[in-house]
Amino acid sequence: MKFNWGTGIVIAFIAFISFIMYFVINMSTNDKYNHELVTEDYYKQEVKFQEDINKQNNAKNLAHNLEINKTNDGLVIQFPEEMDVTKISGKVFLYRPSDKQSDFETPISLSTHNLLIPDTRLSDGRWNIKVDWQYKNINYLFKEDIQY
Missing domain, CATH: 2.60.40.10 (Immunoglobulins)
Structure with missing residues (x-):
């Protein structure tokens, strides 16, 4: 397989999407980050x-x-x-x-x-x-x- 600029762009997109998904999942599941409404009702x-x-x-x-x-x-x-x-x-x-x-x-x-x-x-x-x-x-x- 030949590594050219097209392959580099695809790898960059995959790395960027993985980076964003890591932070979304981390913020959603970690108890350290509190996502409460101002009031319950x-x-x-x-x-x-x-x-x-x-x-x-x-x-x-x-x-x-x-x-x-x-x-x-x-x-x-x-x-x-x-x-x-x-x-x-x-x-x-x-x-x-x-x-x-x-x-x-x-x-x-x-x-x-x-x-x-x-x-x-x-x-x-x-x-x-x-x-x-x-x-x-x-x-x-x-x-x-x-x-x-």
């Missing part, structure tokens, strides 16, 4: 997207929206001063993009206008905060990404 949440937009618009129409401040004790979520704290309810979701096990949810239970999320529950890095709350039967949604 991603498609159900997509249907509720317009509802979330309406809640965010309600929050934008407030005179004072929520504020998130970092303190030595943890994160403080400050609710508007003009609202009665006994009529505020809802949940706070904290999502850690780099570590699914760190995600948690806490109910809103207020005695003052501040809700403290303890420093012990938060590790350094990026957090996505989602506060889904109600006041006088009006739903509000506040989202923010922070570096802790």
Whole structure:
């Protein structure tokens, strides 16, 4: 068999395809590479997207929206001063993009206008905060990404 440029091109194509197939199979089967969706029920949440937009618009129409401040004790979520704290309810979701096990949810239970999320529950890095709350039967949604 004679080795010419045509044979070299065929060998190069076969080597390139083998190289790509190795990486595709390696990435698909190796547990080190995590291929999770952002949430388990991603498609159900997509249907509720317009509802979330309406809640965010309600929050934008407030005179004072929520504020998130970092303190030595943890994160403080400050609710508007003009609202009665006994009529505020809802949940706070904290999502850690780099570590699914760190995600948690806490109910809103207020005695003052501040809700403290303890420093012990938060590790350094990026957090996505989602506060889904109600006041006088009006739903509000506040989202923010922070570096802790």
